[in-house]
Amino acid sequence: MVCSLDLSLQRDFFFILLLQVSMWGSDSFSVIGPSEPIVAMLGADTVLPCRVFPAMSLENMELRWFRSQFSEAVYVYQDGMEQTGEQLADFRGRAELVKDYITEGTVAVRIHSLRVSDNGMYKCFFKKGSDFEEAVLELKVIGLGSNPHIFMVGPDDGGIWLKCTGKGWFPQPEVQWKDAKKERIPSLSEDQMQDDDGLFQIEASLIVRDSSKTEVSCSMKNPFFGQEQVETIFIPEPFFPRTSPWKVAFAVTSVILGISVGAIVYLALKEKQEKKNVSEVEKEKKKERKAKESLEKELARRKTLYQQDWRKAELYADWRKELFEAVDVTLDSDTAHHKLKLSESRKQVYLKENDPQNGDASTHQEQEESKTISSVLGQDDLTPGRHCWEVEVSMKTEAGSGTRCALGVCAVTAKREGWFAESPEKNFWVVTYKEGEVISQKGSLSLRQWPRRIGVFLDWDAGNVSFYNMIDGSHIHSFTGISFCGKFRPYFSLQGDGTSLTICSASDKNENCPDFSAKSSVTHLSSCDLSVPEEANSLLCP
DSSP states (O other): OHHHHHHHHHHHHHHHHHHHHHHTTOOOOEEEOOSSOEEEETTSOEEEEEEEESOOOOTTSEEEEESSSTTSEEEEEETTEEOOTTBOGGGTTTEEEEOTTGGGTEEEEEEOSOOGGGOEEEEEEEEETTEEEEEEEEEEEEBOOOOOEEEEEEEETTEEEEEEEEEEEBSOOEEEEEETTOOEEOOSEEEEEEOTTSOEEEEEEEEEOOTTOOEEEEEEEOTTTOOEEEEEEEOOGGGSOOOOHHHHHHHHHHHHHHHHHHHHHHHHHHHHHHHHHHHHHHHHHHHHHHHHHHHHHHHHHHHHHHHHSGGGOOOOHHHHHTTSEEOOOOBOGGGSOTTEEEOTTSOEEEEOOOOGGGGGGGHHHHHHHHTSOEEEEBSSOOOSSEEEEEEEEEOOOSTTSOOEEEEEEEETTSOOSSSOOOSGGGTEEEEEEETTEEEETTEEOOOSSOOSEEEEEEETTTTEEEEEETTTOOEEEEEOSOOOOSOEEEEEEEESTTOEEEEOOTTSOOTTSOOOGGGGTTHHHHOOOTTSOHHHHHHHOO
16 A cells, blocks of 8 residues: 555656646646535535645635636636626625635635535636636536425225425435345335425335235435435324225235246246345445445554654644643642632632622723633643643623633743733734634634634644544634743633633543533544645545
8 A cells, every 4th residue: 555655655746847848937827625525414604725836825816716617706806806796796705715725825814604506516716817727627516405294195096195305405415215124125206395495305105005015114325425214103004094805805816826837937036036135245245345444544654644744734623632742731739810719629710709798899890800811730840742632612602792702822931910912922823712702812712613622732742733523523723933942831721700611631531521522423424624735635525
């Protein structure tokens, strides 16, 4: 496997070298998009990334994403700003430019709240002077519909008539009937229609004539991802129509004649069928083993590539955690603000409740103190190397609740009395929770999921502090280019009632910090983070 990987890297290197030589001394460029379709769930957000080769700044170019026609603009960037004159009405307010790496030649358009109509082909068009190039992208929108609903219509044609319905699917799902032995039963009919939002509604019918099939299931499966919804119905034996005597006699006669005629055919085909069955079973087992081995090799390959250049890939928090030393952080009571209360284990911090006996005389003082930041530091100084710790966040997220908390790293000498700014200029490197939003020094962050549990990763030698959502493994924010000179400690601050922070133990068995990692354990092979730099993304999403 290592040899094949080296040959692949060599081929890519010579291809890039030839392309650079052909473009030497020229302003020519090419536009490159994802080689595979981008798959995203209905109602979620996704990005359509493109980059130029060779890498160059795109700030002064015309950048355009459109559908089948050039004038059907999804997003237009020109003269250093967004141009909405040609933008389709469906994308106004839903499309934005992700330009964190625009000077390095990589940009993307993020589309919010995906609809069925967003499914299909796109083009990204880049123009510099009189030169222009474009690339083609495909977006597949997936809608996982409701659970199937099975109900008995009544007796029909010597059996029980069943119907199975489902709605909210996109694209059209595959419908299957099965008995208790998981053997397929063909549908009598299948009807489908699309509602005003383009989602499919399905109705499948089946007549069960065999009274021994008292357990029947109906499943609907997405043809792209294979997600499946199943419902089972139990049919009491008395519900089946009774058979009249003449039908029994006819059936017996038919069986005797059938046995006489079929015996000859059976004896001739028995040996051939047995060989065929054995061959099919072996083929199926071999196919399953091959698929499992291929999946394990692919996961091992991606993990190896990640470990080779993990600093460029801002994703996969659980893999990153293996490269850092887990720090067992406890809180330093000597550095705690007087409004804060620490647990006996010094793993949890929360605000003390106001004393109602103080009366109105202290109201003004309390109002002034409510505007200050109450903070506390970790007990021990951080040392050179790579360290990480995890924090559970509990707070009210409603707008107007006045709740706020921050966590990260700060210098021991940083000013923490009264009102102060938690910014890198003041030697604070933190992310802030405020009334349901997560904020960095760049402003509010757009995240896939509200991070209930945050991992803080400090790389002393690289001058980097990064934050990850430990529930789904996604990247939240990074501070880079930090010069660690002096003493630094973990930092925590709170404002507002009902807010608390709990530090998870290094062994990850703290009863106050349940393990959420199972929710994202399969994401390594099912998705690729398209918001990271292209050179990092290409390591894990070839």
